[in-house]
Amino acid sequence: MSLHFILNQSGEGVIIGPTARLTLLPQSLAIFQTVDDRAEVTATRFVGNEVHRFLVLSLSADTVARIFRGGVVIPGKNYGLLRRWTERERLLYEDMQNVPVPEAAYPAWFQAKVLEILSLHLFHHKNETQPLFCTEIKNLVHRHVRDALQLLRGRLDLPLDLSQLASDVGCAPHYLSRLVSQETSKPLSLHLREMRIEKAVELLAGNRLNVTEVALQVGYSSLSHFSKAFALEKGMTPSDFLKRQRL
Structure with missing residues (x-):
């Protein structure tokens, strides 16, 4: 049985164990335990603009x-905890990077720093007011998804550029793609298609542009691709939609 502390200074990643999954965000503290040291635990860094900088402390439960002297009880099962850094943890990270002795x-x-980390994080503090980071993560996830979809709506005439979109909302491309799918049950590509066709319906209903002009306005250089996308979203072709409008 082992206990692991990760001070994640910058960059994003994920730790996956048999029964725990922790997504590391910048300026976060992760604590997780593996009951069976033979169990596979994997750590993956998300590709992004930031360099991934972190510190890991691993100790056996016996240590x-x-x-x-048995004064702290470690849960007898795999678990994971993630929360935002406090000012103390920021100083701990800086001390470990720039040893002052x-x-x-x-x-x-x-050894003294290890004892400090254990003493700070393995005991309940009565006046603890730091919110669990799961709430902050959820809020951050919602913000990333909301911002990404809002930006996407303003770029209907442009191809989907996941790298640029992720950079604009402040996270890694693969991370953003997964978040959107998890939060909305729909990938970014389908969100873009839906937004484009909704805009196309609005333009066609205005009777100012023909089908080809509308297709170009919403990012389709191929009329056949536009018609196929329109049919998938609306159950009819753009021409059929126009015919219904004129009835």
């Missing part, structure tokens, strides 16, 4: 028990 003092200094 933790010896340090605190001579090399001869490294063993004692790092």
Whole structure:
């Protein structure tokens, strides 16, 4: 049984264990435990503009028990916790990156830092007011999805550029793609198609543009592709839609 602490300074990634999955966001603290040290745990970094910088501390449960003489109870199952950094954790990360003591003092200094990390995070603080990061993650996820769809709506005449869209909302491309699918049960490509056809319906109903002009306005250079997309969304071709409008 092992306990793991991750101070994620920048970049995004995901940790996947047998019964726990944690998505690492910038300035976050992750704590997770594996009951069976033989169980497979994988960590993947999301591709993005930020360099992924993080620190990992791993200890066996027996080591933790010896340090605190059994005074701390670690749950007997796999679990994961993720929350935003506090100011103290930011300072911990900076200290670990810029050790302020001579090399001869490294063993004692790092041991003291390990004890500090364990003491801060393995005991309940009565006056703890830091919200669980799961709520913040959910809010951030909603913001990423909302912002991405809003930006997409303003770019109907442009091809879907996932890398640029992800950069504009502040996360990694694969992460954004997965978030949108999870939150809306629909991939970005289908959101774009739906938005384009809704705009096309509005333009066609205005009777100012013909079908080809409307197709170009909403990002389709091929009339056949536009007609197919229109039929998939509305159950009729653009020409049939116009005929119904004139009835």
